[in-house]
Amino acid sequence: MRRYVTRGTVSLLAAVLGPLALCAVLLPFRDGLANTDVALLLVVVVVAVAALGRRLAGAVAAVSAAVWFGFFFTPPYERFTISKSSDLTTAVLLLAVGLAVSQLAAHARRMRVIAITDADYLARIHDTAVLARSTNSAIAVVDQVREQLIDLLRLRNCRFEYGSLIGHPPRLEHDGSVVVGRRPWDADRLGFPEQDVELRMFGNGKYIGRFMLEPTPGAVPSRQARLVAVTLADQAGAVLDSLQHPANTA
Structure with missing residues (x-):
């Protein structure tokens, strides 16, 4: 600053x-x-x-x-x-x-700046896709996506909760918007709420788990960054689903 x-x-x-x-x-x-x-x-x-x-x-x-x-x-x-x-x-x-x-x-x-940022976003998605094809470890993919989310969204921390849906924290939706309860939150202007935000992970349409995003006060990730975060979570979800159900990849 x-x-x-x-x-x-x-x-x-x-x-x-x-x-x-x-x-x-x-x-x-x-x-x-x-x-x-x-x-x-x-x-x-x-x-x-x-x-x-x-x-x-x-x-x-x-x-x-x-x-x-x-x-x-x-x-x-x-x-x-x-x-x-x-x-x-x-x-x-x-x-x-x-x-x-x-x-x-x-x-x-x-x-x-947009061109440089777009290239960085594509590189993140590409790196996760490469890891997904080359590993049989769900933990490795989840850990990489977790680290990507911290950097991409400028978070203080991020953790993954497998198969848990306890409570009703603010949620990062698949269109990049943020909701608190059932009300929309102006993330483009305010950034994330001052509490953990969930990013749900799905595989083959089934809920698998969620990343819990711990925002940094004052940080305002762009909608584009939030959409890339959703894409990374989708990639991780697909990998976890394929490892749980190998027949799905045949």
């Missing part, structure tokens, strides 16, 4: 001070530079901030670039006013382009 806050703070500082620093560097050459050239250089700063920071940082950098452009490079100088319509148009375009670029950079970064 400390690293995240630090990076966010640094990116916001860069968003505010980066355009100002560039304007200070260019100020001695103001008479020989076209305002459009200055605006393009400021867009480069906005792109850099948006690529390294979050969407908010990119937006702040766009606003900062437009403000300092108007202050230093449009007459009357060193005042927050713009007298020429052409300079006003350039400042507005600088702001619009900067905001658009910051959105595109944030979207590209999000797509990259």
